[in-house]
Amino acid sequence: MPHDSDLNVGEMLRRHGVGRRAFIKFCTATVSALALPPWMGPAMADQLREARRPSVIYLSFQECTGCFESFTRSFAPTIENLIFNVVSLDYDDTLMAASGDAAESALAQAMQQNFGKYVLIVDGSIPTGAGGACCTAGGRSAVDSLREAAKGAAVIICVGTCSAFGGIPFANPNPTEAWPVSAIIGDKPLINVSGCPPVPEVITGTLLQYVTTGRLPDLDEQRRPKAFFGNTIHDRCYRRPFYDEGKFAKSFDDEGARNGWCLYELGCKGPTTYNACATLKWNGGTSFPIESGHGCISCSEPGFWDKGSLYAPLATAEWGKAGDNSPVRTLELGAAAAAAGGVIGVGSAGLGRWRQHRREHPIGNPPEDE
């Protein structure tokens, strides 16, 4: 019996008795979820049948497991479909039956067997304070584990705002001196799938798109796939006609709120937030926060936690335009140093400057001249 990673997707499908029509349907649904041109469904079916199933290693660091919970709730493609047909998930400490030394040796084996070829998914920020002691597994710090796993990765997919931009751990006052992955690893292709958590289909869709094409998707300046982060929530919001007509809810229980008017004046950050919530929605397309009566809190944008009240209208909050205060840009120095091997020192230095900036500017963007 060949190792799973040696089989292409078509062989796996034949092994599971999946017919061509079912597979075209799977690809059609996936392309729809990816917001790719719909004629790509049949093309994806052809390409995927020939594609090799890549080994996927999923590492969790300073995080709440909300992103992984989201990942497992993807409707199209489902995680079962991905794991059984499209990828070989070789390590995930939440899903795998093994634990302790057995789990750690599975990780080492997966990295060794697929060196240079595996997809590394990272969930959570990387704490560097106290010598990395704030997050350890198997006696090793998150920063050491990440750097070792990154060596043999073909691509790194950062799932969630914590691994993409630092997220809640990175928020002021950042007691663990947490950083996003891009601050630690600077020499690998990297995709950020932000969100707190990301939309399930955005996680699985990004992975599938990479597996199908074998290359990075088109990325925006925050390294997010444009297929999902190309439009603002506001661009695609079904309440947009009310915004255009100047009809706004003034409180969460007034007539405007009951009539489903625009939530802009209640602090909705939809106009400056790039994400797919308004089109893909959540829970299999059931709804999304604005449809449930609450404004967007901009959880897929860098530094959203530190930008002042979630309920202050954009016009009065110091929110700026989307992507203004990317830690990615601020941390380029840290990333370059990571390649040279001195990440913690330089990272801490960067953090020191950021803290000083914070004292002077309690709300606002990090310094740009790093």
Next chain:
Amino acid sequence: MSRLRDIPIHVEPSAQIEPPARAGGLGGGVTAILSEAAGLLEKLADGGKPALIDLRSLPMSPRDRAALQGALGEGEVRVTLNADGISTLYETAIAGLWWVEHRNGQGDLIAELLEITRFPLILDSAPDEIATSAAALRALVHAGSTAHMAGEEHATRQ
């Protein structure tokens, strides 16, 4: 003791939020889809390629969706496909314009498209599957004739 109707409860408007309709009764999104479909149908009529419109990539309220379905009507053909969940395909009253709805094994809607084509792509039998099935059928015929001959031989002996 107060009666139920004395309790000051008032019914809120439906949770189903509908944005204001545009001129002509159809939402702006519906008109745009119909216009795009008309353009693609014209190309198909001129010998162009089949095309697809992904209905889930567009912000449509349930009312917009119902209006679109109402405007397109239903034609003569309706197909149910059972492959990893039920899919329903029907030709609308507009010849060459098919409404395609895919559901997964749990019955959740996973894709909804308009397919502008003479015949929906997913219904076509695949050449490699035809080759395999032709061989399987030939084997079946062979097995059948062998069994038949064996039966005749058995009868002759009796």
